[in-house]
Amino acid sequence: MFKKFEAKESIVGTNQIKNSVQRSIRTKLIDTYPNIEEYINDILPKKVNLKVVKCQDHIELISTDDEILFFKKRDGPFYPTLRLLHMYPNMLPKVQVDKGAIKFVLSGAHIMCPGLTSPGADLPEECLPTDTPVSVHAEGKINALAIGHMKMSSDDIKSINKGVGIDNVHYLNDGLWRIDL
Amino acid sequence: MTSSNFPLKVDYCGVCSLPPEYCEHGPLFDKCKEWMEENLPDEYARLILNKTQEELEAMSLNNSKKKQTRGGKAMKNITKKQEVQKQVVVGRSMRARKKYVTLVRGLKTCDMNLKKCSKAFGQKFACGSSVTGDDEITVQGDVVDDMMDFIVEELGIDDDLVVDGGDIKD
Numbered sequence: 001m002f003k004k005f006e007a008k009e010s011i012v013g014t015n016q017i018k019n020s021v022q023r024s025i026r027t028k029l030i031d032t033y034p035n036i037e038e039y040i041n042d043i044l045p046k047k048v049n050l051k052v053v054k055c056q057d058h059i060e061l062i063s064t065d066d067e068i069l070f071f072k073k074r075d076g077p078f079y080p081t082l083r084l085l086h087m088y089p090n091m092l093p094k095v096q097v098d099k100g101a102i103k104f105v106l107s108g109a110h111i112m113c114p115g116l117t118s119p120g121a122d123l124p125e126e127c128l129p130t131d132t133p134v135s136v137h138a139e140g141k142i143n144a145l146a147i148g149h150m151k152m153s154s155d156d157i158k159s160i161n162k163g164v165g166i167d168n169v170h171y172l173n174d175g176l177w178r179i180d181l
Numbered sequence: 182m183t184s185s186n187f188p189l190k191v192d193y194c195g196v197c198s199l200p201p202e203y204c205e206h207g208p209l210f211d212k213c214k215e216w217m218e219e220n221l222p223d224e225y226a227r228l229i230l231n232k233t234q235e236e237l238e239a240m241s242l243n244n245s246k247k248k249q250t251r252g253g254k255a256m257k258n259i260t261k262k263q264e265v266q267k268q269v270v271v272g273r274s275m276r277a278r279k280k281y282v283t284l285v286r287g288l289k290t291c292d293m294n295l296k297k298c299s300k301a302f303g304q305k306f307a308c309g310s311s312v313t314g315d316d317e318i319t320v321q322g323d324v325v326d327d328m329m330d331f332i333v334e335e336l337g338i339d340d341d342l343v344v345d346g347g348d349i350k351d
Contacts, residue, residue: 086191086200087189106206172199173207
């Protein structure tokens with residue numbers, strides 16, 4: 001999504017978010033990520049004015065003054081940015097890819113099923129349905145390296161084991177990572 | 182990890198901006214290593230010193246002789262900051278016959294935050310100040326001389342870099 005993304009070209013405009021909208025975003029976030037309810041006031045302090053940064057391709061970024069926190073595409077779910085995810089790693093369900101996949105993921109490839117089912121990789125026990133946002137971790141690393149959304153349910157990934165399993169939405173060092181407001 | 186207090190603090194490499202454990206996949210691993218040794222000795226020990234020489238060589242993509250490895254050319258570039266010549270030009274431009282606005286161009290080349298500068302100018306000179314272009318601040322009123330002193334003294338930009346641009350025509 002952010003493979004070609006540059007502050008100058010891709011940003012269309014920045015708007016302050018109204019307080020009422022801010023509240024609805026907040027509830028929506030808690031809905032999507034119940035784990036962060038405790039910390040929501042640290043992530044989105046009530047006093048701070050949020051901004052929405054509109055970008056090309058119907059992408060919207062939610063940011064405070066200096067930091068981008070969430071992004072979404074069209075009416076899709078809000079995804080946290082990787083920097084935020086690193087601070088609150090429990091926000092999203094985790095999947096793990098094997099070592100060999102790291103390189104590909106970091107250059108923006110979608111995540112193929114075999115990279116999720118091999119010995120070095122790890123899928124959570126419970127079934128993750130399609131379209132869940134997940135954080136993609138890597139074998140032997142602590143921090144997440146990408147954020148994706150499930151293209152197949154995790155049961156399907158295990159049984160079919162072919163093709164794209166997770167769409168790579170945002171990865172380390174892509175356009176969104178490097179952006180500077 | 183689950184029991185720790187959030188938010189966690191994650192250190193990022195000063196060279197390639199990734200978490201240090203991913204530096205090896207960046208294009209500037211060697212530089213990252215130097216930076217890490219200096220700034221994050223703990224991480225450095227964990228990531229580099231505990232490995233054998235062979236492992237290290239396998240890690241460093243730059244050492245491989247193959248031009249292209251599977252998976253494309255790994256990560257490209259990481260936009261190196263182009264060395265732009267640093268220079269701040271302060272000039273004025275006529276507005277409505279006998280009134281002037283002061284234009285400050287080039288603050289970005291000195292890594293200044295334009296918005297903050299503009300605010301500071303407005304407060305200092307008690308007049309309107311706004312960011313008007315990619316690298317331009319317009320201050321209402323003719324404050325060229327004061328502005329040059331202010332930039333040197335308050336923003337800490339070298340005296341030689343600040344130039345009087347005289348009258349700038351748009």
